[in-house]
Amino acid sequence: MNSSPMRKRSGIVRGQSIDMSHGSGGKAMRDLIEDIFLGSFDNDLLAPLEDQARIDLSLLTAQGNRLAFTTDSYVVHPIFFNGGDIGTLAINGTVNDLAVGGAIPLYLTCGMIIEEGLAVDDLRLIATSMKTAASKAGVKIVSGDTKVVERGAADKIFINTSGIGVIPAHINVGAGNAQAGDVVLINGHLGDHGAAIIGARGDLALENNIASDCCALNHLISDLLKACPEVHCLRDATRGGVATVLNEFARASEVCIKIDEKALPIRAEVRGICEILGIDPLYLANEGKLVAVVPASYAQVALEAMRQNEEGKDSTIIAEIFAAPKETVILKTIFGGERIVDMLVGDQLPRIC
Amino acid sequence: MKYVDEFRDPELAKTLLAEIERLLPKIKTTSQRPLQIMEFCGGHTHTIFRYGLEQLLPKTIELIHGPGCPVCVLPMGRVDDCIALAERPEVIFTTFGDAMRVPGSRKNLLQAKADGADVRMVYSPLDALELAKKNPDREVIFFALGFETTMPSTALTVLQAAEDNVKNFSLFCNHITTVPTIKAILDSPSMQLDGFVAPGHVSMVVGEEPFHFVANLYKKPIVITGFEPIDILQSLWLLIKQIAEGRCQVENQYARVVATGGNSPGLAAMASVFELRDYFEWRGLGSIDQSGVKMTEAYSHFDAEKKFSMPNLKVADPELCQCGEVLRGAIKPWQCQLFGSACTPETPMGALMVSSEGACAAYYNFGNLQEIMTLKEKSIS
Numbered sequence: 001m002n003s004s005p006m007r008k009r010s011g012i013v014r015g016q017s018i019d020m021s022h023g024s025g026g027k028a029m030r031d032l033i034e035d036i037f038l039g040s041f042d043n044d045l046l047a048p049l050e051d052q053a054r055i056d057l058s059l060l061t062a063q064g065n066r067l068a069f070t071t072d073s074y075v076v077h078p079i080f081f082n083g084g085d086i087g088t089l090a091i092n093g094t095v096n097d098l099a100v101g102g103a104i105p106l107y108l109t110c111g112m113i114i115e116e117g118l119a120v121d122d123l124r125l126i127a128t129s130m131k132t133a134a135s136k137a138g139v140k141i142v143s144g145d146t147k148v149v150e151r152g153a154a155d156k157i158f159i160n161t162s163g164i165g166v167i168p169a170h171i172n173v174g175a176g177n178a179q180a181g182d183v184v185l186i187n188g189h190l191g192d193h194g195a196a197i198i199g200a201r202g203d204l205a206l207e208n209n210i211a212s213d214c215c216a217l218n219h220l221i222s223d224l225l226k227a228c229p230e231v232h233c234l235r236d237a238t239r240g241g242v243a244t245v246l247n248e249f250a251r252a253s254e255v256c257i258k259i260d261e262k263a264l265p266i267r268a269e270v271r272g273i274c275e276i277l278g279i280d281p282l283y284l285a286n287e288g289k290l291v292a293v294v295p296a297s298y299a300q301v302a303l304e305a306m307r308q309n310e311e312g313k314d315s316t317i318i319a320e321i322f323a324a325p326k327e328t329v330i331l332k333t334i335f336g337g338e339r340i341v342d343m344l345v346g347d348q349l350p351r352i353c
Numbered sequence: 354m355k356y357v358d359e360f361r362d363p364e365l366a367k368t369l370l371a372e373i374e375r376l377l378p379k380i381k382t383t384s385q386r387p388l389q390i391m392e393f394c395g396g397h398t399h400t401i402f403r404y405g406l407e408q409l410l411p412k413t414i415e416l417i418h419g420p421g422c423p424v425c426v427l428p429m430g431r432v433d434d435c436i437a438l439a440e441r442p443e444v445i446f447t448t449f450g451d452a453m454r455v456p457g458s459r460k461n462l463l464q465a466k467a468d469g470a471d472v473r474m475v476y477s478p479l480d481a482l483e484l485a486k487k488n489p490d491r492e493v494i495f496f497a498l499g500f501e502t503t504m505p506s507t508a509l510t511v512l513q514a515a516e517d518n519v520k521n522f523s524l525f526c527n528h529i530t531t532v533p534t535i536k537a538i539l540d541s542p543s544m545q546l547d548g549f550v551a552p553g554h555v556s557m558v559v560g561e562e563p564f565h566f567v568a569n570l571y572k573k574p575i576v577i578t579g580f581e582p583i584d585i586l587q588s589l590w591l592l593i594k595q596i597a598e599g600r601c602q603v604e605n606q607y608a609r610v611v612a613t614g615g616n617s618p619g620l621a622a623m624a625s626v627f628e629l630r631d632y633f634e635w636r637g638l639g640s641i642d643q644s645g646v647k648m649t650e651a652y653s654h655f656d657a658e659k660k661f662s663m664p665n666l667k668v669a670d671p672e673l674c675q676c677g678e679v680l681r682g683a684i685k686p687w688q689c690q691l692f693g694s695a696c697t698p699e700t701p702m703g704a705l706m707v708s709s710e711g712a713c714a715a716y717y718n719f720g721n722l723q724e725i726m727t728l729k730e731k732s733i734s
Contacts, residue, residue, distance in 0.1 A: 268354050275357060278709075335366050335582065337405020339719040345698040 023148025040127040045142040053142035064166035068103035071162040081200035083211030087129035090159040099218035100234040103165030111160040137216035177232035178253035180323040188314035191284030215288035227305030233293035243282035360581030369586040379597040387415040394552035395422030395710025402719035404582040417682030418712035425704040429668040432457035439470040447481035448496040478510035485522035498527040502554040505619030508626040523657040548592040549575040560615025579607040637676035676703040686713040
């Protein structure tokens, strides 16, 4: 029986804001998916709208011998900020989690939890950002899920993305591989994302023009690994900043990492915000910062390879690795004094006087 | 960065350190014991550790880290009062971020928030007043704490609230005063301080005059000091110079910020809103006469202590805590039996482990922990 024109769906989201019907599994939800998500994420694996993406294994095994599989949830507040939005973050964050394992990121899934009342236009913007970020990173969004919850049960929108990638056979990076004599490289300025979020919150009445560094690092990492297959450790320094990543390396590898305060690349605006709030840029969040540990003999080759890349043009050496004291990160201050840089306790709270 | 990097110049630091070294042989007592110099303010403690200044100083200078961290010296009973206020359903409890993790006897404000209390972090008391205006059906309480540094902003906020006739705003006043506390430290029989690094931000408000008694009555040199590493090194040099020359004076190293007479509009606002309490309880130090302020009668309708009932119980510090001895400079943080074991920044027992300005947290976070723990083992055995 043919459906009458009356029964046809529009394929377009009606109304200005998301309501509970958009998560009900019915027509409104189908319209939402077709209009916003299929429109943005269109690809051959997603298009059939099955409950699962079906991936040809031979395509994967041709690229390497291990599957990398990761997941991350994104709850950033506010959802739009200078340099990106929760959508850009959700793609780049998961791409980076795959890439720092040495994997070639390939496929992502996307789960959205939307608070009723979110503007449809905002959702459209977020989906567009995701599409742009995914195509830049060279990954496909192959499966998705949408839930709508009552007002107050979530804050505008939460996004979960999971991703798979393939690790080429010759690559072996790991937090436990750092050795005495290695050096630590970073691909640019510390703390831009954290500072951009502080600015976007606006509750400090601190205006700034700092843009988040949110970007996919997989192309940069691929160039680095090509030039220097001897890379020992890779991490993207997100929550907890560079200090946290270095502590993870120092513990896993049982080494001492000595940071040179003079060598830390920090923008004047970011330093200014840190001074006012009494926070340490070493702990400030980044969303596009690669921390790489390579043998000192490869340092120049690695730096040059990174600097060829748009995401790595400000790459520099920030620290050296020693055998002792084990599991310790030390900062050599600009005065030549030394202090411990420990893991962060709780959130960074501003000092009061 | 302009106006900051000048005060972090490593070459200037070297020059100052060389000058300090040059002066020390002129001071006779240094052959028997190190010179003990107290920096009162937690801000100074933080700078000293952040830049590793202590290791750069000659061994004959010992820095004693004073009680000038308002978060650290807040007694547990007052934190319990905060929690009782915050847990009232009509209340939005506003606080500076540092105070969120100060342990009360049952929980801290962060845990109270997780349990459903409406606790919000603000960066200024005016933010709290704004919140009160936006939420006329709620009672907004601002947790006012800090030395004279933060008193003017609280006082001006109360004056603003009075002018705007805001009825749902009040203060839980825990402001404390610097001078009576310095006096209490100087009166402590176990102390043999040789000089004082005086708090720069407090001085910006109160001026130089309130510190004259330190030089005149107690015959100790005292230098009002800024918060950058070069400020602190320059002050130490000025103090050593006074000691070497046998002088006791109030000197102002922080003249770029501190005016001799202080901040008179700020002082005027403080005088109308606050008056001295007979005494105030300090964590670790006990009760100190006239060391806190309460709200004057004229503004008592903004006083949360009058507006709401609260437990107001005195809660003893954990028995093994030696915060008091650390605050008085009698022991080093790592000599406390709880340091690094029962008391860490993750699970602070003592107040000095709570804020990044507390001496124990500074040692724990920035010090060479292995070295410290070896010293600790030695001091216990």
